[in-house]
Amino acid sequence: MKLFTCSICGQTIHFDNRLCVRCGAALGFLAGDVTLHALAPDGEGGWKIAPDGQACRFCENAAHDVCNWIVPAGSPHAFCExxxxxxxxxxxxxxxxxxxxxxxxxxxxxxxxxxxxxxxxxxxxxxxxxxxxxxxxxxxxxxxxxxxxxxxxxxxxxxxxxxxxxxxxxxxxxxxxxxxxxxxxxxxxxxxxxxxxxxKQLVRDAATLEEARRLFGDEREDYAAALRRNYEQGPPPDWPQRFISTYASSHPAEDFAECWAHLLHIVDTLETARAFGLNTDPKGHEELEAEVTFDPYRAPGAGRLVEAWIPLSVAMNAIQRSMGQPDSYPFVLSPPVVEKLDFINRLVHRSTVRSL
Structure with a gap:
């Protein structure tokens, strides 16, 4: 998650903020540019992006104090993206x-x-x-x-x-x-x-489906029977060497979904680390050195993500333990899991290229 800046006073603002703590400006997130904006009244009971940007209005769910996203004033949609x-x-x-x-x-x-x-x-x-x-x-x-x-x-x-x-x-x-x-x-x-x-959205052509089945297994396997077996017998003994979690080992569809979730965990947390300028450089422990100098959402492969993620997650877990809290990331990324993450990362980037 990126950090944002109030365009009125320059204060650092955060994704979930409703108001700027320095100048009191209302804040709203616009999906169109993926940015949290400071807002100013437009003089007609509505809002505009400050200081002199486009007219906008809040998502209808803002009335319940549920949402801080905005939509362009001319949008036909009452709700945000x-x-x-x-x-x-x-x-x-x-x-x-x-x-x-x-x-x-x-x-x-x-x-x-x-x-x-x-x-x-x-x-x-x-x-x-x-x-x-x-x-x-x-x-x-x-x-x-x-x-x-x-x-x-x-x-x-x-x-x-x-x-x-x-x-x-x-x-x-x-x-x-x-x-x-x-x-x-x-x-x-x-x-x-x-x-x-x-x-279903991204694994569509024959070559992609063949590679997905090689990595995750055949998603056509009887789902109910697989979950029943998982709950009755537990995961296979070697699951840590092949899967990100015990649940991932229950069925190929769950393996894909678990790895998808973990790629999002890793990418978004690395972007947060980059936004805050976090890096690890423990003296005498060079294997734990890491600096996020790239945009994780544009990483060409999972290898680069994991190279930065492992030292950072080790540091986060150590900090959590120092506070008497559970590990932030209680998982191990084995080589087969990294290969699965790389496949999903490539899927995502192919989709992004097609949408441009």
């Missing part, structure tokens, strides 16, 4: 609204990466059969407020469902522990589930 993909949102009560705010923050972070890579993102209006759409689902509760049936997080033909209750830390953490997972987050859910969506 991210929110226009939503179908079901949890707005029925204050708790649901607070969950939506947390979910929306993670969703916009996902869309930042989608926009940076210029990835296809058809809505259901544009592609009724497979366009990208989100349902944020509530659990089924009894009269006493106890969960009868938990909503499911998953993907099917472009529809991504997310259990809204996972916006609550205690719910998400309890699931993480119960599932024996080292990492679980709303942003991680979004990145993983869009991996399933982008398989």
């Amino acid at each position: 991210a929110c226009r993909h939503n179908r079901i949102v949890p707005t029925t009560d204050p708790k649901g609204l607070e969950r939506w705010r947390r979910i929306g923050a993670a969703q916009r972070h996902l869309f930042y990466s989608i926009l940076r890579w210029k990835l296809p993102r058809p809505t259901r209006d544009e592609d009724p059969e497979g366009g990208l759409v989100f349902d944020f689902l509530a659990d089924e509760l009894d009269a006493g407020g106890n969960v009868i049936a938990a909503a499911m997080t998953g993907h099917e033909d472009g529809l991504i469902s997310l259990r809204a209750a996972e916006a609550d830390d205690e719910v998400r953490e309890s699931v993480r522990v119960a599932m024996g997972e080292p990492y679980r987050s709303l942003l991680g859910h979004f990145r993983h589930e869009t991996g399933h969506f982008y398989w």
Whole structure:
């Protein structure tokens, strides 16, 4: 994630900021140029990008304090590039609204990466059969407020469902522990589930599909049987040598989605490190030297990303431990996983070139 600058006073501003802390200017993120802008009143009850830029208005969800994105004043869309993909949102009560705010923050972070890579993102209006759409689902509760049936997080033909209750830390953490997972987050859910969506969007021609099956396996394998086997028998003993996570070992489709999510984790965090000028140079430990001098979103291969990522992630984990916190990145990138990441990175960049 990049750092941004208030065009009115020069203050550093951050992706999720609503107001500049120095001059008080309203801030809005514009998908068209992937930039957080300072805004000024246009004198007619609307807004313009400061000091003398285009007229704009906030996404309609700004009325719920859910979104800080803007759209051009002449846009036919009431919602921003991210929110226009939503179908079901949890707005029925204050708790649901607070969950939506947390979910929306993670969703916009996902869309930042989608926009940076210029990835296809058809809505259901544009592609009724497979366009990208989100349902944020509530659990089924009894009269006493106890969960009868938990909503499911998953993907099917472009529809991504997310259990809204996972916006609550205690719910998400309890699931993480119960599932024996080292990492679980709303942003991680979004990145993983869009991996399933982008398989269908990007793995299309015969040569690409052949290479994908060589790396990940045949996605036509019986999915229900594979997951049942995973939950009953556990992952294969050698999974750390071949997969990024135990869940990735359950089925080729999950392997691709997990690797897709990790590429987004790595690229976006490296961009953040670059924005802050972070580098590692521990004396006497040259193998942990790293400096992000390139744009991770334009890296030609995963090798360059991993070369910078491993030292940085080791340093982040050490800092977390010093604070008594879990590792930020509790994963190991084996050579087969790096090869999978490289394949996905090439997929992304081919898509970007086609969209120019």
